[in-house]
Amino acid sequence: MKPIIALTMGDAAGVGPEIIVKAMADTEIRDIATLFVIGDRRRLQQAIDIVASPLSINAIAGPSEVSDHKDTIDVLDIPAIPDDLAWGQLSATAGHGAFLFIEKAVELAMAGSIDAICTGPLNKEALHLGGHAYPGHTEMLAALAGVEEVSMMLTAPKMRVIHVTTHLGLIDAIAKIDGDRVYRTITRGNNLLVKAGIPRPRIAVAAINPHAGEGGLFGNGEEAEKIEPGVARAQADGLDVLGPLPADTLFYRAGRGDFDLVVAQYHDQGHIPVKVLGLKNGVNVTVGLPFVRTSVDHGTAFDIAGKNIVDHEPLLEAIRQAADLSPERNTDN
Incomplete structure (x- = not known):
């Protein structure tokens, strides 16, 4: 079995939705893992339109419904983002949404429904404005998982x-x-x-x-x-x-x-x-959680969000590492 990896959309005003849409169109990455998105379905559709992706959205209620069809993006919809949210602007609403996406992912990981979480970038200031006073993803994941201490690992080639x-x-x-x-x-x-x-x-x-x-x-x-x-x-x-x-x-x-x-x-x-050494291949790994979590090693890039110019290769590398570290992936090897 391929590992089941949840991609969280991150801050919806940033580049997270775009890099996810681009990554999900990569057929090779979908050969190594079963992928689905936790995020706002309507926002993801906007990203599909921006990047002119041929993929369509398939709404699911949970990981058991993931189809693994390469012409669709399976989305566990958490409707937290208004249709008129501006791209590239600080937003408390987007910060709160980013928290909700992570919260659901941790719930699924702790239940054993997924093998790994690969997170899109969030904005710390927006997260705080949204009512969640965590220094970043690492500390938030540890708190939600009930783990007292974790470590941040960065990897490059x-x-x-x-x-x-x-x-x-x-x-x-x-x-x-x-x-x-x-x-x-x-x-x-x-x-x-x-x-x-x-x-x-x-x-x-x-x-x-x-x-x-x-x-x-x-x-x-x-x-x-x-x-x-x-x-x-x-x-x-x-x-x-x-x-x-x-x-x-x-x-x-x-x-x-x-x-x-x-x-x-x-x-x-x-x-x-x-x-x-370069942001393109840098990956953030949270070490010490009871599940695998990787992330791109870049931020929300508000200056280019919504413009279809962001490079999605860092997300592909984060997915590869999540697959390599996941229990199912290691068992297959």
Whole structure:
């Protein structure tokens, strides 16, 4: 059986509807997964008209009704978006709709009705205006799934990066880091890669300070206090882990293939190297949920929404990774 993957539409004022319509027209991607959309049917029809897609919409009541016909887009309709919603503009209504789409997807995933969720981009400000005060998708998914802690992993063709902290200011992030959190992050990343078929992942852990603190010359001993205990604990478990290593050379080494995974300590430390490699093939994976979740590694792109110029290749890559990580996909392999 192919894995069943739900695509959530994201913020309806952004490019989410367009990239979904374009991706659903790709016959090769539909060979590797059974896909359906959770979103507003009328908004998706507007996107079909904008991109001049030959596909038609088939309304379904749930995953059991997915037809898998390549000339249709099966949609579990959540009518949350007015017909006159402007493209490319901040909207509380669109923010609330994005939440409703995710909420339904998590409900289905927790019930075992689907194998993975692949999310379209949302706008954090619109989400907050819509009454949902989450920093982003990662935290919202964890809360809805009842999971206390998850990790964000970004992947690119030559690099995987998992984050100890994400949506925090730099000072707050450093305060949050400790040995236990570092250890849990290393372990979550290792377990995911083992599940994905890498029997003994090579993991490198980034330092906080320049030159990994240079023996205490830089910083206030954060490497020894906050990172080394977590690394030592993971090593005692038998994991192949090095660190803390200077971040400037570490990411270079990861890019040339020395490591299967880099553990970054804070948001920009991990995001910048991956995004320098290119947004087109970047994928966001939430690690630690009881189901698979992937996402494009770009935002709502309000400046080009509704204009039929957005590239849907990042969504195709996110779907591929969701299929590769899903239980049914791994069983088939």
